[in-house]
Amino acid sequence: MKTLNGKKSGYSYTRSWMQMHCFGLIPSSVAKMSSGQSKIFLGNIFHCQNDPAKKQLYRISNEQGGFVIVKRSKIMAIGRKEDLEQARAQHLADEQDVMVTVLSDRQLLIPGFVDTHIHAPQYPNCGLGYDKPLLEWLQAYTYKLERKYRDLEYSRKVFNAVVRRTLNHGTTTACYFASLFQDASLILVDAVLKYGQRAFIGKINMTTLAPDDYVETPEETIKLTRKFIESVRSKDCELVEPIVTPRFALSLEMDSMIELGQLVKEYNVNVQTHISENTDEVKQVNSKYGLPYANVYDKAGLLTPKTVLAHGIYLTDEELSLLSQRGSSVSHCPDSNTCLKSGMCDVRRLFSFGIKVGLGTDVSGGASPSIVSAMRSALATSINLSFGQKNYKPLNYLDVFYLATLGGAEDVKQKQNWSSTTQ
Numbered sequence: 159m160k161t162l163n164g165k166k167s168g169y170s171y172t173r174s175w176m177q178m179h180c181f182g183l184i185p186s187s188v189a190k191m192s193s194g195q196s197k198i199f200l201g202n203i204f205h206c207q208n209d210p211a212k213k214q215l216y217r218i219s220n221e222q223g224g225f226v227i228v229k230r231s232k233i234m235a236i237g238r239k240e241d242l243e244q245a246r247a248q249h250l251a252d253e254q255d256v257m258v259t260v261l262s263d264r265q266l267l268i269p270g271f272v273d274t275h276i277h278a279p280q281y282p283n284c285g286l287g288y289d290k291p292l293l294e295w296l297q298a299y300t301y302k303l304e305r306k307y308r309d310l311e312y313s314r315k316v317f318n319a320v321v322r323r324t325l326n327h328g329t330t331t332a333c334y335f336a337s338l339f340q341d342a343s344l345i346l347v348d349a350v351l352k353y354g355q356r357a358f359i360g361k362i363n364m365t366t367l368a369p370d371d372y373v374e375t376p377e378e379t380i381k382l383t384r385k386f387i388e389s390v391r392s393k394d395c396e397l398v399e400p401i402v403t404p405r406f407a408l409s410l411e412m413d414s415m416i417e418l419g420q421l422v423k424e425y426n427v428n429v430q431t432h433i434s435e436n437t438d439e440v441k442q443v444n445s446k447y448g449l450p451y452a453n454v455y456d457k458a459g460l461l462t463p464k465t466v467l468a469h470g471i472y473l474t475d476e477e478l479s480l481l482s483q484r485g486s487s488v489s490h491c492p493d494s495n496t497c498l499k500s501g502m503c504d505v506r507r508l509f510s511f512g513i514k515v516g517l518g519t520d521v522s523g524g525a526s527p528s529i530v531s532a533m534r535s536a537l538a539t540s541i542n543l544s545f546g547q548k549n550y551k552p553l554n555y556l557d558v559f560y561l562a563t564l565g566g567a568e569d570v571k572q573k574q575n576w577s578s579t580t581q
């Protein structure tokens with residue numbers, strides 16, 4: 159077996175991690191490449207972990223010369239080189255064929271990124287149509303594109319491309335809004351399984367506020383969601399989980415949202431939706447339901463510890479307290495918040511309420527499917543917020559690295575065996 163050369167790397171991670179590759183900790187992709195061969199990676203490892211004392215949001219672990227052991231697509235152990243032999247004996251004792259990869263000092267192993275909010279069908283519109291605010295943008299560009307996914311060949315083409323592209327950007331876990339259409343949504347499931355990404359995939363629920371040929375009836379939306387959940391679960395695969403996906407509070411009536419809340423309980427599934435993204439949207443929600451935005455979802459039973467809410471720019475203190483009580487988390491989508499001129503989300507304020515936060519590209523509200531790009535936008539938004547507030551401490555590189563990795567994993571509540579670095 160090869161050994162580490164023991165040299166110090168001298169690699170300045172705070173300065174240069176944004177330029178680097180995401181090398182490893184992509185267990186599912188590793189598995190695809192070599193059908194279950196066990197592997198050991200040796201090199202510098204950089205990742206966030208929870209602080210056991212809970213005094214800080216995360217602590218950085220920077221192993222100069224560490225190892226990762228991968229056995230049949232699962233990360234079995236991560237540690238320091240002096241513990242490698244013992245870990246190898248424990249996890250790979252009966253393995254004859256182990257591939258060992260030694261990284262150079264200029265390479266770094268980091269966890270895969272988690273995109274906590276991305277609309278797969280909107281991928282062809284990336285970078286287009288930012289001359290309108292949210293509600294007009296939906297009508298002028300977004301629904302028109304999303305309607306096309308009745309065409310399953312088109313769906314296959316786009317969804318394969320989205321999954322390949324996000325994996326190339328280092329996104330190993332994604333929380334996808336799929337299509338209104340069940341069959342198209344299942345094609346996204348197939349694409350994710352084909353390329354070995356892990357994902358939460360939701361068939362969108364929408365019965366109103368869109369063109370007549372692009373909504374479902376209240377009966378259909380529940381029936382087809384149940385069918386979608388059962389179809390995904392019947393694939394019996396670890397990589398993909400269904401997620402209940404009411405588009406936003408203006409897309410449905412309360413009765414339908416309550417029924418979705420019942421499905422969430424019945425199947426113990428995650429939930430994703432939008433919240434408080436745009437001032438006109440918030441006003442319309444308040445006047446439609448006579449309730450604050452977060453309370454609308456709460457009334458429907460949709461605020462759970464497995465709920466991810468995208469945006470959350472205009473939530474009041476009372477709403478943030480409610481989210482915190484329910485254990486629901488927020489997907490921060492800074493690029494989209496800028497492109498659609500929605501506003502600036504104050505992540506530090508969310509943290510102060512004890513709310514978990516991850517990062518979302520929000521394609522195509524956001525112009526890029528890259529989480530590194532979302533990290534840059536998160537930094538820019540936070541710096542812009544600091545201009546108006548004395549003593550405001552903007553997010554730094556490590557904070558946005560946390561949001562893109564461990565923060566995102568906590569947002570979507572990954573299962574224990576999904577990635578040992580993100581627990």
Ligand SMILES: O=c1[nH]c(=O)c2nc[nH]c2[nH]1
Binds near residue numbers: 277432
């Ligand atoms: O950024 C967004 N993208 C969408 O597709 C959407 N639908 C409702 N609210 C939304 N916000």
